[in-house]
Amino acid sequence: MNKPFLWLALLCLVSAEIHGKQISAQQQYTDTALNLSFSWLDRQKNTQSLAFAISNKALQDQQEKVRAYRPQIADRNTFIALQKAAASYDYKQVQINITQQPHQLSWRVKADDPELRSKVKAELAQAAKEAQQAYYKSNHYKLYTSPWGEEGVIPDHAYYMELSMEAMKPLGRLLKEKFPTISARQMADFILPFVQSIPYVTQDSRITSAGLGYLPPLRVLAENRGDCDSKAVLMAAILKAVYPQLNAVMIYMPNHAMLGLRMPYLESDIKITADGINYLVAEVAGPGLFPLAEASDSSKNAIANNHFSVLELP
The missing domain is CATH 3.30.300 (GMP Synthetase; Chain A, domain 3)
Known part of the structure; x- marks a missing residue:
């Protein structure tokens, strides 16, 4: 029986030299919650900010669900x-x-x-x-088959996103109040630079820790770090907190992962098609600071050659 290997070491091995510019990130624990405050520069060099809280119980519960792949x-x-x-x-x-x-x-x-x-x-x-x-199911992993036929094991990203939704509701309400009239695409354009600005973490710890290095969405915020799949799940969770009916997918490519969003698109937009549905791409972790529906050359090549697979997020 051929044994699948751990794909944790193979996702996100792209350059992280260019990413969003984070100005500040502050975390303050109270008896019941973690208060978070972030500020960053958007693509127009304007300062943007968000301040919100996550319950300590939600953080602890989520981290306890992260188990090493043995x-x-x-x-x-x-x-x-x-x-x-x-x-x-x-x-x-x-x-x-x-x-x-x-x-x-x-x-x-x-x-x-x-x-x-x-x-x-x-x-x-x-x-x-x-x-x-x-x-795999009891330890929150999934068997993944790459577009070129290799099998591997990855965290169950859909599970971790769904696990985050209740804790994300206050942030969702905040964003609705902050931007009551903008479209879902405009909201995604606001959130994407925020997620890109979170410092990128390399895969080394993921390789040596057999999967414990994966950070689910709430931990990305609490620790202010993440790689491409961690950031993609975080962005999906934030958007789903604002738009519960939004369709999103994880996009897996050779050594990379992105987020796909089902939204109205322009002919010039970079998108993928899965099961007849078009998804705009979101480069959450580089290798460049790309707006929604734009992508790096390596990602565009993978899309053009159909070297990607998708996982639908709940």
């Missing part, structure tokens, strides 16, 4: 599931040998009846797949 535990769970499945067959009719080695599980099936042999092989493969998926 391939040895995933393999052990799969091995036990295979043993259980193998025990359900009549040994006189079929013999099953399951071998567990570092980074690999394999099994051999012997049976005089070729149809039975094929049936058992298929059922064992299904048992292994279900055990893997159960581990």
